[in-house]
Amino acid sequence: MTESIVLFAGCFVFLAIGSFTCVVIDRLPVSLDEPDEYGDVYGSRPWSEVFGGDSRCSACKAHIAWYDNVPVASFVMLGGRCRSCGASIAVYHPLVELAAPVAFVLALWSMGVTWLLLPVLWFIAVALAIAVVDFRILIVPTKIVWPATAVLVILGVISAGLTGEWSRLLSAVIAMLALAGPLFLLWFALPAGMGFGDVRLSVMVGLLVGFYSGENLGHAAFLGLVALLGASVIGVLYGLLGLAVSGKGTKIPFGPALVTSGFACALLAPQILDPWL
Numbered sequence: 001m002t003e004s005i006v007l008f009a010g011c012f013v014f015l016a017i018g019s020f021t022c023v024v025i026d027r028l029p030v031s032l033d034e035p036d037e038y039g040d041v042y043g044s045r046p047w048s049e050v051f052g053g054d055s056r057c058s059a060c061k062a063h064i065a066w067y068d069n070v071p072v073a074s075f076v077m078l079g080g081r082c083r084s085c086g087a088s089i090a091v092y093h094p095l096v097e098l099a100a101p102v103a104f105v106l107a108l109w110s111m112g113v114t115w116l117l118l119p120v121l122w123f124i125a126v127a128l129a130i131a132v133v134d135f136r137i138l139i140v141p142t143k144i145v146w147p148a149t150a151v152l153v154i155l156g157v158i159s160a161g162l163t164g165e166w167s168r169l170l171s172a173v174i175a176m177l178a179l180a181g182p183l184f185l186l187w188f189a190l191p192a193g194m195g196f197g198d199v200r201l202s203v204m205v206g207l208l209v210g211f212y213s214g215e216n217l218g219h220a221a222f223l224g225l226v227a228l229l230g231a232s233v234i235g236v237l238y239g240l241l242g243l244a245v246s247g248k249g250t251k252i253p254f255g256p257a258l259v260t261s262g263f264a265c266a267l268l269a270p271q272i273l274d275p276w277l
């Protein structure tokens with residue numbers, strides 16, 4: 001009974017979160033007139049501008065009425081076009097709006113109704129925003145990653161306190177070192193090969209993975225390495241796909257690979273670790 005109420009309410013909440021995530025993806029990055037000192041062509045808007053103001057069409061700036069802003073449904077009703085100017089609405093809108101509740105259902109299905117869900121539910125919302133921004137403009141937004149990591153740590157402490165499983169916090173640190181350590185060394189040795197944004201992101205993903213590895217520190221280190229391996233495999237596959245499609249090597253966003261691998265490792269931790277238990 002409790003489970004179905006949580007499932008039902010959570011799907012609605014996560015549809016709304018997905019819609020809100022689209023707002024962040026739309027408004028946070030701002031293209032610069034010329035590259036900044038790091039060679040980046042994108043900056044980020046202040047949070048007040050991201051969260052303030054109403055929804056507008058990115059092409060004609062027309063105000064978008066609430067009935068044209070219903071997650072997924074409006075995109076379908078409008079045929080993916082702005083009501084005022086007919087410009088096509090980026091297809092990631094309905095995809096992100098659907099991905100949020102789907103990820104929620106997967107997390108609930110994997111872990112059941114427990115306080116341990118808190119960190120992963122937060123991760124779903126922020127990881128979606130980070131992955132799509134990185135996918136679109138090849139930048140892992142620091143402005144999301146650091147505050148999101150701080151909130152993840154707070155939720156981890158609350159969740160460990162409510163369940164009494166305090167040693168999960170130490171596991172989180174161990175897996176973070178196992179995942180972010182090698183990436184940091186790689187960045188240090190080959191700064192041109194990878195952005196530091198990916199190292200920052202791997203800190204957050206590592207903490208998440210370790211928290212769900214349980215209370216055994218060996219398992220935590222192992223799961224951190226599995227997450228790293230998973231992200232590398234996804235990144236290489238994506239690179240090969242890009243090579244096959246465009247015929248040349250391009251810059252690969254590693255953020256989506258990192259968060260996908262981290263999310264999968266968090267949910268499948270018991271299955272991944274089982275043969276070693």
Ligand SMILES: [Zn+2]
Nearest residue numbers: 057060082085
């Ligand atoms: Zn328009």
